[in-house]
Amino acid sequence: MGFSKLKIPRVCEHCSKPFEAKTVTTRFCSASCANKARKERKKLEKIQKQTEGLLLKYSNKIAETQTREFISVSEATVMFGISKDTIHRMLKRGIISGENLGVRLTRVRRSDLEALFTGIKMPAEEKKTKPIFEIGECYTISDICAKFYADPATVNNAIKRHKVPTKKVGSFVYAPKNLIDKIFDGL
Ligand SMILES: [Zn+2]
Numbered sequence: 001m002g003f004s005k006l007k008i009p010r011v012c013e014h015c016s017k018p019f020e021a022k023t024v025t026t027r028f029c030s031a032s033c034a035n036k037a038r039k040e041r042k043k044l045e046k047i048q049k050q051t052e053g054l055l056l057k058y059s060n061k062i063a064e065t066q067t068r069e070f071i072s073v074s075e076a077t078v079m080f081g082i083s084k085d086t087i088h089r090m091l092k093r094g095i096i097s098g099e100n101l102g103v104r105l106t107r108v109r110r111s112d113l114e115a116l117f118t119g120i121k122m123p124a125e126e127k128k129t130k131p132i133f134e135i136g137e138c139y140t141i142s143d144i145c146a147k148f149y150a151d152p153a154t155v156n157n158a159i160k161r162h163k164v165p166t167k168k169v170g171s172f173v174y175a176p177k178n179l180i181d182k183i184f185d186g187l
Contacts, residue, residue: 013037070099070107080113083151090116117161133167138174148184158183 007020012029014037019029028034065075073087087108090096096112132138139147144155159166159175162183167174 014040066110069110071110073106073108076108076110076113079110080117081153081157083154085149085151086154089149132176132178133174137177138167139177139180140172140174144175144180144184150184 007022008024008026009018010021010026011018012033013027014033015029017029028037065071065079071079073084076082076087077084087096088106091098091106091108096108096116098106098108100106141152141155144150145152148155150158158164159180162179164175164179164183
């Protein structure tokens with residue numbers, strides 16, 4: 001690359017000021033700008049390292065959570081993608097066991113949640129029955145949310161997980177009441 005006796009018009013990468021460069025690889029108008037730019041890059045590198053460190057710390061935390069028998073309600077919402085309300089409801093109904101160590105200090109048994117999320121299978125005969133999509137026999141997603149105090153993400157996850165047949169009409173998604181009741185009554 002090169003040295004050229006011609007001055008090359010450039011714009012400083014640091015201060016955006018136009019200047020005449022001596023070589024095509026000159027990036028800054030002055031030593032001061034080059035210096036400042038180097039400092040900025042170092043700072044960015046430091047921030048990136050810190051971010052990576054945080055991520056590493058976070059992944060350790062996730063790994064740690066996965067091996068712990070009792071987890072907090074917040075941790076359960078993250079791990080299992082269910083709402084706090086759902087967890088508290090399941091605790092209340094004794095579907096999962098937990099300990100109340102004080103206000104906002106509820107701990108739930110991780111294995112109970114895992115069992116819930118892996119152990120449910122729809123009976124084989126259920127698959128043979130044709131889903132009923134008649135009005136009055138169906139819920140919309142918001143119906144389900146309202147009835148079972150669940151958030152839409154929880155409802156959609158449950159529908160997916162249990163392979164509940166749905167029908168989309170306009171912007172509404174309908175799911176058969178009988179299948180939804182079976183899933184959510186259990187919770
Ligand atoms: Zn400059």
